[in-house]
Amino acid sequence: xxxxxxxxxxxxxxxxxxxxxxxxxxxxxxxxxxxxxxxxxxxxxxxxxxxxxxxxxxxxxxxxxxxxxxxxxxxxxxxxxxxxxxxxxxxxxxxxxxxxxxxxxxxxxxxxxxxxxxxxxxxxxxxxxxxxxxxxxxxxxxxxxxxxxxxxxxxxxxxxxxxxxxxxxxxxxxxxxxxxxxxxxxxxxxxxxxxxxxxxxxxxxxxxxxxxxxxxxxxxxxxxxxxxxxxxxxxxxxxxxxxxxxxxxxxxxxxxxxxxxxxxxxxxxxxxxxxxxxxxxxxx
Numbered sequence: 001x002x003x004x005x006x007x008x009x010x011x012x013x014x015x016x017x018x019x020x021x022x023x024x025x026x027x028x029x030x031x032x033x034x035x036x037x038x039x040x041x042x043x044x045x046x047x048x049x050x051x052x053x054x055x056x057x058x059x060x061x062x063x064x065x066x067x068x069x070x071x072x073x074x075x076x077x078x079x080x081x082x083x084x085x086x087x088x089x090x091x092x093x094x095x096x097x098x099x100x101x102x103x104x105x106x107x108x109x110x111x112x113x114x115x116x117x118x119x120x121x122x123x124x125x126x127x128x129x130x131x132x133x134x135x136x137x138x139x140x141x142x143x144x145x146x147x148x149x150x151x152x153x154x155x156x157x158x159x160x161x162x163x164x165x166x167x168x169x170x171x172x173x174x175x176x177x178x179x180x181x182x183x184x185x186x187x188x189x190x191x192x193x194x195x196x197x198x199x200x201x202x203x204x205x206x207x208x209x210x211x212x213x214x215x216x217x218x219x220x221x222x223x224x225x226x227x228x229x230x231x232x233x234x235x236x237x238x239x240x241x242x243x244x245x246x247x248x249x250x251x252x253x254x255x256x257x258x259x260x261x262x263x264x265x266x267x268x269x270x271x272x273x274x275x276x277x278x279x280x281x282x283x284x
Contacts, residue, residue, distance in 0.1 A: 001062060001255065004262035006030055008060070008270035015275045024282040027052055031231075037195050040231035044238065056204055057241030058277055059232040060270055062262070064254050066220065066247030069269045071212040073205050074222040078243045080158040081165040081197035082229030084135070087112065087176045088188035093140075093149035103184045105139050105151030111179040112153055116172065124160060124224040130168060131158040131227060160225045162197045162237060196233030197225070204242035211276035217269065218247075228255070246270050 009028050016026060033039030043049050061079075063072055089109065094102025113134065121130045133156050140148025157172070159165045173189055180187035212219045222245075232243050248266055253259040 007267050011271035012274045021282040026278050037231045040234045044234050057235045057239045059243045060246045062248035063245040064248050064252035070247030071217045072220045072245030073208050075202040077160045077225040078198040078200050079226045079230040080160050081162050082158050082195040084156040084192045086190040087153045089151045090186040091149040094147045096145050096147050099147040102147045104147050108179040108183040109151050115175045129160045195229030196237045198233045198236050198243040200242040201240040207277050207280050208244045211273050
């Protein structure tokens, strides 16, 4: 999938080399490390990128489940904000026959999972849409004479609006700390793989709409955000811009599925709509 997106950029570069924009400088971003979010952060913080200071930013993502060449747009949030929390609970081991002499993290872990589950609001059409997913947990060792003295709980969670994400982060951290204190554990909280929501600028989305219409591509207005995160969110957080979708086939295997295969026929579609967006901006 990432190779397909980069192939679109190469095809777009070819179009630009054949017929350049008259009034507009177009920057093509071939960004590494998309999956963990580190690439976008590195690009954004790079002083060379800061010198460029783009006026508008655009990105697309291929979308299985939509017909080939469909263009999917949405004002405001296109993909959700995502963050992941690692909760390390430091206690004290004891003999399994005398657990009262130690500090076992089991009940704290159970409390954290129970309280986190109460924060789920799965309907994206309602206020404070929130998805919390347990990713990994561990405690103790396979030594049946020892009461565990250490445990970990890992979660990833999503919200549709960047401004609401900080609130949820604080709530979850407070739950973890209070559960640890209740069972005499020392909590260690770590965060990883943060993705800002792609909050699309409506005027930027209008360029995508017009480009899709001019290119005779089927335009689909999406009602709710996609629940997955996308690291382009750091750019729409700081610059006016829009992410949109490009249909990659109704029956194409889902993203991150081992059977997924990039449909070559959409490569030129992606290049064409990027070029048309550039033309529309250039003509202003």
